[in-house]
């Protein structure tokens with residue numbers, strides 16, 4: 001449904017953050033990107049919604065076309081792609097509900113979005129909050145919610161867009177383990193129920209093993225592993241995190 005075709009990103013400072021990479025993402029699949037800091041996870045994710053333009057190669061969305069070369073294709077692709085960010089980007093003084101409603105704006109033309117949104121949008125936004133267990137906090141200001149609750153509002157906002165794909169860049173990086181687990185479990189359940197493809201970058205290997213259908217590991221801008229979560233063992237982790245292999249212990253010692 002979405003693929004990279006030899007996509008390469010070299011930033012203006014000369015650093016190649018993504019070496020030529022070809023990958024295909026399938027509908028409904030929950031993919032986790034693993035990699036050390038600076039491995040290129042954000043760069044790859046940003047290529048998938050046009051926030052970073054590859055310096056070579058292409059990004060093609062099925063039924064839409066090249067989002068690198070065709071602005072209209074990029075706009076269509078973005079309408080069907082929900083984003084979840086590490087810092088959730090909520091507007092603190094707005095209610096949780098109003099934040100989720102901003103996820104509906106892309107579905108309307110610019111002029112229409114200047115007027116109050118239809119009741120159907122409010123129903124959709126409330127249903128999205130219900131699915132992350134926050135219906136009773138709908139009218140609370142976003143900045144009164146905990147970090148984990150704010151991130152769940154961020155997920156509800158992405159879901160209110162009725163996406164086919166969700167891209168999440170380290171959505172649980174700043175949360176405690178319990179909140180991280182809840183956030184990821186909500187995201188995973190909703191994507192599964194609605195058949196939404198998710199591409200999620202994480203630092204927590206355990207969470208990747210628990211939730212992913214597929215794990216893509218990056219090191220120094222290259223894919224070094226692409227497979228099922230059960231295949232992410234010590235050898236793969238050594239490559240991802242640049243750890244020297246453990247010295248062999250002499251059995252006679």
Ligand SMILES: Nc1ncnc2c1ncn2[C@@H]1O[C@H](COP(=O)(O)OP(=O)(O)OP(=O)(O)O)[C@@H](O)[C@H]1O
Pocket residue numbers: 011012013015017035036037038039040041042043044
């Ligand atoms: N706009 C930019 N200009 C120049 N270099 C950049 C830019 N953005 C990222 N980089 C560099 O590209 C490399 C890959 O960065 P990227 O943010 O994609 O990695 P990451 O795996 O997401 O890291 P983290 O887990 O720390 O977020 C890093 O060396 C980073 O410093």
